[in-house]
Amino acid sequence: MNSKQSPSSKWDFNFVKASKYFYTFSVILTLAGILSLAVFGLNYGVDFRSGSNVDIAVSKVVSKAEVQQVVNEANLDQEANITAGSDRVNIRFPEVLTDDQVQSLQSTFNSQIDANAAYEINTVDAEMAKELERNAMLAVAVASIAIVIYVTIRFEWRFALSAIVALLHDAFLVISVFSILRLEVNLTFIVAILTIIGFSINDTIVIFDRIRENLRFAKKQTYNDLGEIVNKSISQTMTRSLGTVFTVFIAAFALLILGSESIRMFSLAMVIGLLFGAYSSIFIASPLWLALRRKKKPSAVKTTT
Known part of the structure; x- marks a missing residue:
């Protein structure tokens, strides 16, 4: 039925x-x-594994190749995962950056790409x-x-x-x-x-x-x-x-x-x-x-x- x-x-x-x-x-x-x-x-992402995540607000369009050149010239001795956009750039490093490395990255980026860039750096250790x-x-x-x-x-x-x-x-x-x-x-x-x-x-x-x-x-x-x-x-x-x-x-x-x-x-x-x-x-x-x-x-x- x-x-x-x-x-x-x-x-x-x-x-x-x-x-x-x-x-x-x-x-x-x-x-x-x-x-x-x-x-x-x-x-x-960096939230679940050790490393440093650098988020950069820029005032102009930046290419991935330009950012990679900055990373190379900053002598950071590690590979970076780069995402470049019209107003933001994100760089993820597999190892924690030291204060000297951060300073080197910022100064190189400011001199070669954007002197008015604003940085947000998040670091997570292994534990x-x-x-x-x-x-x-x-x-x-x-x-x-x-x-x-x-x-x-x-x-x-x-x-x-x-x-x-x-x-x-x-x-x-x-x-x-x-x-x-x-x-x-x-x-x-x-x-x-x-x-x-x-x-x-x-x-x-x-x-x-x-x-x-x-x-x-x-x-x-x-x-x-x-x-x-x-x-x-x-x-x-x-x-x-x-x-x-x-x-x-x-x-x-x-x-x-x-x-x-x-x-x-x-x-x-x-x-x-x-x-x-x-x-x-x-x-x-x-x-x-x-x-x-x-x-x-x-x-x-x-x-x-």
Whole structure:
């Protein structure tokens, strides 16, 4: 027996059936991410490894070749990762610069490129880098545990398990993309991951709340009935979910295109994470809850043919 589609639903689509394609895509990208992390790891910025990061505000356009020449003539005795833009230059050194090296770099840059340049130098030693890495991982773990506890109390453990799988899915896929493309991971990246988790759990809870509400009034003797409840619940919340994600996506994309170099990786992580989060709440979390609920009472919940 199948329950009828609610007239309030605006999206006539079988989300549960379509979820297998998104599961396949996620599994492929996850495996690629695991392989990339195992072989190459993450491209850590100066926040997570020892070294010095020199951020220079300039009054004219500066080329990467000009900056490299300054680094060579300053006799710093180490390679530098240089990013040059229209108004800012970023130079990252793998080892901590001494005061004499900093002075040499500044004087050479001022004399050859821009006498009005303003400098911001951030230095992280090896022990501090390890501590920052531990704290970042701890922050993500604590946030995930808190979410599990909250969803378990408000709903049930199946909702909680589905939600945390979707959240870890979003976070890990963003990490995988950054590893595969060798993009820099810094503290703003961790902020982006935590922000993505927040938006993702918000959309997931909205759908779960509607599923719980529809369960109170709909027949649910068969697996197909539960599937229709999930489809109807997603349909009823689709406009709100897509509206929220689209609004934040536009803001993050604008920051990616128009923002400064210092927040470029944050903006990129947000753009990627919002896309993953948009479909994980719909095609990962909800179908996973359905699969777990199917096993609740085999005698009562069975598939009809």
